[in-house]
Amino acid sequence: MSRKPVIEFKDFNFRYKTQTQATLHDISLTIYEGEKVLLLGASGCGKSTLAHCVNGLIPFSFNGEMTGSLKVAGEETRELSLFQMSGHIGTVLQDSDAQFVGLSVGEDIAYALENDNMPRSEMLPKVYNSAKIVDMHRFLEQVPYNLSGGQKQRVALAGIMHDDVKLLLFDEPLAALDPMMGNFAIELIDRIHQDYGKTILIIEHRFEDVLHRSVDRVVLMDDGRIVADTTPQELLLGSMLWEYSIREPLYISALKQAGCSLQMAKDITDVRTMDLSPYEQQVRTDFEQTAVLEPKEPGEVLIEAENVGFGYEQGRPVLSDVNFKIRRGERIAVVGKNGAGKSTIAKLLCGIIRPTEGQIRFKGEDYTALSIREIGEQLGYVMQNPNQMIVKDMISEEIGLGLSLRDRPQDEIEKSVGEVLKMCNLYEMRHWPVSALSYGQKKRVTIASILVMNPDVIILDEPTAGQDYRVYTEIMTFLEQLNAEFGKTILFITHDMHLAIEYTDRALVFSEGTCIGDDAVFKILSDEDIIQRAHLKETSVFTLAKRLGLPADEFTEHFIKAERRKRSA
Amino acid sequence: MNNGFIINLIPGETFLHKLSGTTKVRLFFVLIIYLIMSFDIRLILPVFVAGLLGLFSLKTDVAALRYIIVFVVAMNILNIVLYYLANPHLGELYFGQETLWFQFTDHYIVTYEEVWFLMSRLLKMLATFLVSLVFILSITPSEMAAGLYNCGIPYKICTVVELAFRYIPDIYRDYQNIKVSMQARGVELDSRKAGVIKRLKQTILILIPLIITSFDRVGDISNAMDLRGFGKGRKRSYYSEHEATADDQKVKIVYLLIAVFDVLYIAAKIIYKIPEVWYPW
Secondary structure, three states, rough: OOOOEEEEEEEEEEEEEOOOOEEEEEEEEEEEEOEEEEEOOOOOOOOOHHHHHHHHHHHHOOEEEEEEEEOOOOOOOHHOOOHHHHHHHEEEOOOOOOOOOOOOOHHHHHHHHHHOOOHHHHHHHHHHHHHHOOOOOOHHOOOHHHOOHHHHHHHHHHHHHOOOOOOEEEEEEOOOHHHHHHHHHHHHHHHHHHHHHOOOEEEOOOOHHHHHOOOOOOEEEEOOEEEEOOOOHHHHOOOOOHHHOOOOOOOHHHHHHHOOOOOOOOOOOOOOOOHHHHHHHHHHHHOOOOOOOOOOOOOOOOEEEEEEEEEEEEEEOEEEEEEEEEEEEEEEEEOOOOOOOHHHHHHHHOOOOOOOOOEEEEOEHHHHHHHHHHHHHOOOOOOOOHHHOOOEEHHHHHHHHHHHHHOOHHHHHHHHHHHHHHOOOOOHHHOHHHHHHHHHHHHHHHHHHHHHOOOOOOOOOOOOOOHHHHHHHHHHHHHHHHHHHHHHEEEEOOOOOOHHOOOHHHHEEEOOOEHHHHHOOOHHHHOHHHHOOOOOOOOOHHHHHHOOOOHHHHHHHHHHHHHHHHOOO | OOOOOOOOOOOOOOOHHOOOHHHHHHHHHHHHHHHHHHOOHHHHHHHHHHHHHHHHHHOOOOHHHHHOOOHHHHHHHHHHHHHHHHOOOOHHHHHOOOOEEHHHOOOOEEHHHHHHHHHHHHHHHHHHHHHHHHHHOOOOOOHHHHHHHHHOOHEEEHHHHHHHHHHHHHHHHHHHHHHHHHHHOOOOOOOOOOOHHHHHHHHHHHHHHHHHHHHHHHHHHHHHHOOOOOOOOOOOOOOOOOOOOHHHHHHHHHHHHHHHHHHHHHHHHHHHHHHOOOOOO
């Protein structure tokens, strides 16, 4: 069979001008026309650099030294301009907000055509057709501020569909989407692959989510090298995912947990269709030996929301009739789609805005009398992006900022900062500049800068967003420790259902400005209605349990508890 | 996000809104030149009235504009008062004559000529404001970029205008978020609780992360633009710039006539030395 290669790397190496070490080593990889390939790897493995080489940003925007050969559509890329490259390769970037340069959907889709100086009369039908492919043709006049992350991403995709591009490159398409939207994105990519015969290259580290639709090939990268170029099936069976910090799909973990040995002969890449008969008996036997864990002693009630409502304008509530209690030592996930009221409730708890109806009580007392600053001593808020929080150059100054703003005496500040540094395993680094830290370490610094005020409760907004499994585990293990050893109550605002299942005891689900669910995570995730309304998705462990006729919530609980035991062991 | 700004991002439905960006930009330019060159109430008054009609024809929410209108009118009146205080004998200066109306003190007399001059000036300022307001309210940033481009301005400059409007709301949102987290950490922005100097210092604590995260974004934006061929050729077309309609053609006649008048009037002013300010008596 003579397949035409779209991309051909041959003994390719690349080193950024500003770095002494090469970022890509000995890359040899061919992607053929019509293939759908997943480029998998942890953060910093070089997959983004590889993507930049493919779409031409290297060497056009990032300087460096290239050796070996890279051909796109048969032509050596160093002889092409970025504009010639973009005729072959269409890229959807990770940050769907930043890449939306137009002031309306239509304008953004037309952007490449505008730059081609195409007459407007030719442009209009093309824009309409491209918008129709991604089902955005009814929104052409919409402004970006009214669109969800998923919609913006679809607009970006439409914007590269006009030309006869040979390959569509998706750089972390799932990074900014809620679980349901993530599924839609993967389905859309698959449809475009099928219907338009485009070659697809997806760059991701969320293996299970990409496998929502099948891929032909998975290329696994680590430390600037390709370590595997194989089928999803092979990867699932082997141990490479663990070795290279890629999270294994949950149902695979559950099967392995139950002691099943997975079989090569049959397809196991999709939990909805795989043949379960070889594993059924083993899973059942294991499930019946469930060890009952002692339930935790409920702590005192720290925060209580009673009929809380809020609106910026009279008669237009953003949030209404919200009731919940938060007890000491709990770990709670606040979930729901964007705009459902999650961030409003966080702002209310921080006292930035105050309820227009109902009452919020801290340790039994109405918090209306407390200032934002005083609330900050009971409840701390950690933003998603650590760069949005860090203002000082030195780690110890950054952590002490909250206290020095409160004009505490110097020796007291030093003492508290010292304690927090030890709590967060940052003591050795206390004199380091913040800029020398990794993402996970920066995150710890921002959490430390909140902990210094000794709050009982910490709210974290998407603490692991965009991070690979290694960093995710680093951050979450640290938070788990804060909870277990220091009794901190933690609220996670998150889209990540894995996080909610693994690391929280309870979920508050928001939808349409009210709290529609308040229960253990596995119970929430077995409720079809809540899943739909809050844009969540059924996890693969659930699907597995359902297909085996086991009670889904109990099975998940069993699995999670076994995982937790393994972690704490 | 959209409300709170007086700028439209979505084209409106009225006559002025529906004109093309080029027409609006050109009309605005010739009117501004017209207002700068003339200090003649006979010339200014029609534009002032047209500006008022234009404003009402846009059917915008006047309540949202209340503050800006009150502010500009108040500043202009203040300007007039200061003008008077600085020199109560402007009539003498411009018209070579003074007719006493009444007087406050020996120095601060009020003459008919002075009042006429100040009123002409006020009207000129307000007409300029009205024309600018109508222009801003009737155009979207994309149309403005297209219009500027069609007036011969390089498209890379036009793009800056457009991008600024695109990302201001995003940066504003980031600012709000950072402010919230800083307040919770102890930054006091309440004027009752902290002095001006202290609040200024603390505002810097919000600006540092804002600037750093905004620069991060700039890299992403420029990559996104490069990848879609920005800067490919010397020419560019605009999606938001619709073809000239019948209304555009009519307005084109109007702005061409005004442009011709502008040129002739300026020439006449230089050649025949028409007095700076028109005074009938």
